[in-house]
Amino acid sequence: MAVERLNQHYGGSHTLRNVSFGVGDKGCTAILGRNGAGKTTLLRCLMGVLPITSGAIVWNGAPLTALPSHRRVRAGFGYVPQGREIFAGLTVGQNLEIAASASGTADAEAAVAEAVALFPVIGQMWRRRGGDLSGGQQQQLSIARALVTRPSLLILDEPTEGVQPSIVSRIEEVISELSGRLSILLVEQYFEFARSIADHYVVLARGEVAVSGGTADMDSDAVKRFLAI
Ligand SMILES: Nc1ncnc2c1ncn2[C@@H]1O[C@H](COP(=O)(O)OP(=O)(O)OP(=O)(O)O)[C@@H](O)[C@H]1O
Ligand SMILES: [Mg+2]
Structure with a gap:
């Protein structure tokens, strides 16, 4: 999937600003960012639950930006919303x-x-x-x-939020296992959890991609500065 220069507004407030990134057919990409950075808004735009102002979401070589939510599910998008x-x-x-x-x-x-x-x-x-x-x-x-x-792309919004540690471990195992055969896009507040599970990361700050890359050569301190309150 490729996200190309996505913009979204809630009324007069510009929430997503030219957000671009790609995810592979397999593996896990973590979306990081502090509260209010626009993570959930981004996922809701990908699922077609929220309209975008401009940009494109390209899936298997074709834009699905005009498709309603249920058609995106049929096209292979699975969604685990924040708050379940x-x-x-x-x-x-x-x-x-x-x-x-x-x-x-x-x-x-x-x-x-x-x-x-x-x-x-x-x-x-x-x-x-x-x-x-x-x-x-x-x-x-x-x-x-x-x-x-x-799904061939599984989108999860803070699956560990408010979940006891033993279940967090099980969820982590399942996501790792799934990422061997499908593409996972994971919004996660816990930096260590995200780093251990994801091969790529995208940091959102005030609705913009601040930094992105592979977790293997991620500058943890630089990324953490974007996440600190
Ligand atoms: N329905 C809405 N109407 C207007 N503004 C909204 C709405 N939902 C979210 N916002 C605003 O958009 C911005 C991004 O919110 P969003 O929920 O996407 O952040 P987030 O990164 O998911 O945060 P969190 O980590 O708390 O879940 C915030 O400033 C928020 O207040
Ligand atoms: Mg959120």
Whole structure:
């Protein structure tokens, strides 16, 4: 995927400024930046949940900037929003089945079984209401819900936020494993988590790309200066 000179405004405020970067077919790119930098806004623009003012999102060689959200999901974008946004009144199973059928996944049953194999707690909680799950369980459900659509680009917005350490480790393992076969775009507040899991990074500061590159030769101190309050 290539993001080309993306601009976004909330009314009169210019939130994303000529944001450009690319991600490969595999691997993990971390989007870093302090609170309010524009990370969630960027992801919502990529998913088509928010309109952009100008620029392009190119996927498999063609712009999908004009496509509505559900068409982007069918084209291969999976989304784990900040705050999880699971369907609280539906059961765990229904959360997954709705996502699989809405996205038109051909082998929905197998896709659901694979997601449950990654996060066994989902199988254990199958008939519980989504709203009755703990924060960490909801986060696993939110990731599983994105996976049942069989994405080739998985976009995650702070999947470790408010999640207990043991579940953070499981989420980290799953993201590492997935990044071997699909492309991951990860917004993350925790610098060490991002550095350990991502091969590329993009730092946003006030809606602009401040610095980007490979994590292997990242200047950690320089990057941390952009993240400090
Ligand atoms: N719906 C909205 N209407 C107007 N301004 C908004 C709206 N949502 C966010 N903003 C503003 O846009 C800027 C970017 O917000 P955004 O949520 O994208 O930041 P973020 O990097 O995801 O922050 P955080 O780390 O806190 O999640 C902020 O200044 C925020 O106040
Ligand atoms: Mg955010």
